[in-house]
Amino acid sequence: MESAVDRLLDGPTPRADARRNVERLVAAAQAAVDEVGTAVTAHEIARRAGVGIGTFYRRVPSREALLEAVLAVAIEELTERARAAAKADDPWPAFCSFAADHVRLRATSCGLNEALGGAGGLALADRIDEFRTEFRALVRRLQLAGVLRAGVTYRDVAFALAGVVPQLRTLGMTADRTQWRRTLRIVLDGLRAP
Known part of the structure; x- marks a missing residue:
């Protein structure tokens, strides 16, 4: 890369x-x-x-x-991780590892989170499209392996993982730096087939 x-x-x-x-x-x-x-x-x-x-x-x-070069590297890294997870022998642990990397990067980089959300006005569409393709292939692999809850689509998974990135405050509470990890565990439990 x-x-x-x-x-x-x-x-x-x-x-x-x-x-x-x-x-x-x-x-x-x-x-x-x-x-x-x-x-x-x-x-x-x-x-x-x-x-x-x-x-x-x-x-x-x-x-x-400069920003496009920096963010392209991060998006390509996520793309490669999604591709590798889709090829893993045991797809669920590979997906969980990918999901943790995905959410951690989004939670620790305002710019990456903005770029993946379509903000920022940077020319990253091709790289985001490639990431979307690999992400979709990963979710399809989970569906074929029967480890993803029935009826869950790749869009559902994408929005669920994006939603794990915490807001700084809610209900008068302030999120600590690791709130995303706990929220991700809850989301992953909800996505997994019983």
């Missing part, structure tokens, strides 16, 4: 300092996308990377291109 840095360094091999700046910008963008989401500005990414805004625009084509 191609890294975000390699996606941005298309063309002749850059000088070592230029490559380091791109690496710093990618790392800063990953952290900012996780914390702030897809609305993070180029100035904020440059500040986090410790470079000026001029260096930002010399090293990456645009803020959008």
